[in-house]
Amino acid sequence: MTSNQPSGIRLQNVSLMLGTKQFRFDCELPAGAITAITGPSGSGKSTLLNLIAGFETPESGKVTIGSANVTALHPSQRPVSLVFQDNNLFAHLDLATNIGLGIHPSLKLSAEDGKRISGALERVGLGGYEKRKPGTLSGGERQRAAFARALVRERPVLLLDEPFAALDPGLRQSMAGLLLELHRETGNTVAIVTHDANEVRQLADHALFIDHGEITLQAEIEVFLMRRDVPGLTEFLKL
Amino acid sequence: MLTRTERYQGYAGGAVVFAAIALFIALAVFALLSFDSGETDRPLFDAYVWRILRFTLWQAGLSTLLSVALALPVALALARQPHFPGRIWIIRLMAVPMGLPVLIGALGLIGIWGRTGILNSALAAIGLSEPVSIYGLSGILIAHVFFNLPLACRLLLAGLERLPPDYWRLSASLGLPALSIFRFVEWPAIKPLLAGIAGLVFMLCATSFTLVLVLGGGPAATTLEVAIYQSLRFDFDPQRAISLALLQIAVTASILALMALLPTPKDDSAVTGRAARRFDGTGFGARAWDGIIVVLAVIFLCLPLASILFAGLKADFARLLTTPAFWKAAWTSFWIAFLAGLISLTASIAIINARAAIADARKPGLAPRGFSALLASLSSLVLLVPPVVIGTGWFLLLRPYGDVASFAPLLVVMINAMTALPFVMRVLSPAFATHRQRTARQAANLGIFGFARLRLIDLPVLAAPLATAFSFAMALSLGDLGAVTLFGSEELVTLPWLVYSRLGSYRTADADGFALILALLCLGLTIAGTAGQRGRKDDG
Incomplete structure (x- = not known):
């Protein structure tokens, strides 16, 4: 579990109801890459991260990290490290x-x-x-x-939930630099929830866009930044 | 921001209230100190007095230790099991002893732990002859734990629930075992609260009157407060009452001074029962342990309450409710509670407004700032001199002017109003402060003053906290036995006094019936008050 082999993350037909909100996720976060998770507030970014970390359990579907099915595992048994905003x-x-x-x-x-x-x-x-x-x-x-x-x-996977949101812009820049360095040294799989388009450009190899509890786009970063046909994405990238 | 008139009105109101309360206390203390019994050969503090002081501190210390030590596992279990069945009701149950008149709680405890109570009957049934005694030290301890364990538990739980929810996610993701979570997360959150909670419980137990009056007895199990009462009411020995009262003031003063150094425990989040998500405590062992602890606590708290209910229901209500004595006592109780609540509310508002007026002056001088601090400490001053001491002082003061009984209702009203003052202040001052913060600028800018301001701006918002404070004050006064015992007579019978005197004359069925009525009245008022308070929180 603590091996340094990079592990990809896969959510297969995962669905979950929180209150009156329905979430459906089907996505893949490539091994050894940084994946940005973006979308409007309340769309389900943190929920996706909580599903990977084990703080939420899906009602149906499967979560795998590397080759292991972790759907039913306790947060402490999953090969992940966490950094929250605060x-x-x-x-x-x-x-x-x-x-x-x-x-x-x-x-x-x-x-x-x-x-x-x-x-x-x-x-x-x-x-x-x-x-x-x-x-x-x-x-x-x-x-x-x-x-x-x-x-x-x-741990082979690092999950970050808006880790730099509480910092001022200059500091964000240097922290993102540190994150990149550490990522290159360890080669881990990183998922970062962010609402900062600059961070996406600077850090991510791959990105997801979530809207109303569903993933409306998942793509390599070059493709992600060029798409103009996904509702909400253009506004997000302009910010 | 206030007009000149408003500011002077504020100062004047504060000055009047301060003078009235200070005079009321000071005259009582002065009367005590200057009383000349004519005896000079007896030392002020004899062996008897010292023995009572020792017992007061000893039982308070033991009660505090037991209450807090037993509350700790209950709070930890409730915090760790956010989905425990009926959790919110268990937390609400913890508030019941606080709203229950102490005398009624004592009756319930006797019903369970008493000589013919459930516990001893069960022990006898399985062949054990040695009964558990509810009287004496053990009884006082059981009763103090009954009233203070829930209080300590709620304060501890509030401390645990104030922890950032991220801490629980972090602990889970690091895979911390239960012991590590206790060492690194729970204990560090609880430790700074313990001293404050223990201080509060110690203060309540050291000044406990009614419980010791009912469950204690004989010089072996008497506290200072009860001894003062006994020496006045039975022995008529004012000299002894004075030495006891002086010791009592010294004790409360030292506790208050110590408590001032400790952080005040806060009970906020636990009231809403909103629990953080926890990822530990899911194993069978942890769930079984938490379950057993919580169920034991619930049984301990529920049995006496059930006993009050069932014993009360056996009474002949048709007869009780047509007894003139009941209606007379109810009427007296209502008036005393109503007036005490009104005085307490008025005094609090005057204090709050005076402090606001002083704070409003851009650069208040040393004198106004000192006055503001004095006003703030007024509620502690009230705690410093216990009701029995004030009562004793006024008893001596008024004796030369005729029958003390004719002044009794007024004195009881005043004493109850002062006892309620700290509670009323605690409800009103934050509400008034928030309200002022939100409205003062606009109101001043729009030129809304005087009656218009009261009607349009203040009353609509402050009506709810005022009602809360008023119902708390009334409940406190309705259930109080302390002040009445000193002055109670044929003319002045309140509901608790009625229960107590029926108890003394062995008409226990009547006492149980009246006790149930009184319990429902006080709990109803407390619940109404709390509901009002919660409504206000939702608005904000």
Whole structure:
């Protein structure tokens, strides 16, 4: 499960009802690529991500990661790491502990693990921040720490739910750069929910457009950016 | 933003209310301190007094420990099982003891744990002869846990539900086992609340009057408040009452001072019962543990309530409701509660408006700022001097001017109004603050003042919180036995006093019937109040 082999993600005829909203997803996120998940707010972007992460269970259909059917698996048993927009870190624990929990959930850490934590912090530009609490960091630094935890977890899939939405534009740019670097180093499969067309252009190899709970377009990025016949997409790309 | 007139009206109202409350308390304390019993040989604090102080603190400490320690697993279980059947009703059940008159709760507990209660009958049936005693220390502890475990549980649950929902997703995705979740997520959320909750429960238990009066007994199980009452009402020993009252003030003052240093526990999200999605606690073991804990807590809380209901239903209501004594007591209770509620509400509004007027001045000087702080601390000042102490003081003060019984209704109204003040303030001040924030600029800009402002802008919005506060205050006053016990006489019989005196004369069937009526009245008022409060939240 923690192998570094990239794994593609596939949702086959997945359907789900949340309240009065109906969601139907059938899509493929290619292995080792960055896939942007876009669409108007409330369209179902986060729901798609929750289905992959295991926070929602489909009423019918199948979710596979790599060759494994994960439809019924608990979130902790899926080969994924997560970064949300906010609250990625437990505010009362220092960074080393927060990242250590990504290695061992009961925090039984060896000296070797300690070195890996420091190494990961170093890699995201937070060297020496082991004892800092999240509250003393800026928003960008907190997201860097979340990336550091994803690094030590060595899961083949990284799911990001608007990870840069709370940051100011200059910072978004540099964080997206960091994400790209880490992606190239690990070769993992990345799914990123975003409402920022620039982020899609800068990061994605592949993109999905979701509207009213259904995927209305999934394509290579070059094709995705050229299409003019999908309702809502042109408006989204202009933003 | 206020006009000059509005500001001066605010100052004046605050000054009058402050003076009235301060005088009411100060005169009582002064009367106590200056009382000359004529005896000089007896020390102010003798061994008896110290023993009562020790017991007061000991039972309060034990009650607090038990209430909080037992509330902890219940709160954790309820937080971990957001889909527990009837969860929202269990959380609402936790609010019932808070709205229940203490005396009635005590009756219910006696019905279950008493000598002829369910528990001892069951023990006897299986051949155990040693009965569990509801009287004395064990009874006081059971009763305090009954009233305070739900309170602690709701506050803990609110703390757990305030955690960002992402924490639960994160824990699940990291695969944290239950122990890690407790260590790294739940305990860090609970730990900072514990001191505040324990302080609150300790304060309630240390000043508990009615429960100790009914379940305690004898010098071995008496708290300061009850001892004050006994020394005035039975021994007529004002000297002793004074030493006890002084100790009582010292105790409450130290607790309040300690509590001021602790964060105030908040009970907000638990009231809505909206739970975060949890991904742990799905295993059989966890579900069985949580289920057992919650069911045990529900049984513990429900049995006494059921006992009140069933014992009450056995009473002959046709006769009870045609007893002149009942209607007389109901009428007295209503008037006392109504006037106490009205006074409490008026005083709160004056305090809030005065503080707003001071804050409205761009740069208030040192004196206005000090006055504002004084006004804010007024509700604590009221807690500082317990009703029995105020009652004692006024008892001594009025004695030279004739029969104290003729002043009694007024004193009971005043004492109840002051007891309700902290609760009323807690409902009204946030509502008034929000309202002012939303409307003050516009109203000032449009030139809407005085009666027009009251009618068009303030009343439509503030009617709901005012009704909430009023019904809370009335419920509190209706169910109160404390103030009446000091002055109660043939002329002044309230509903709780009626229940208590029937209990004393062994007409328990009557007492049970009246108890049920009183319980329904108070719970009805509390529910009406809470409903109003929830409606307001939805608007906002």
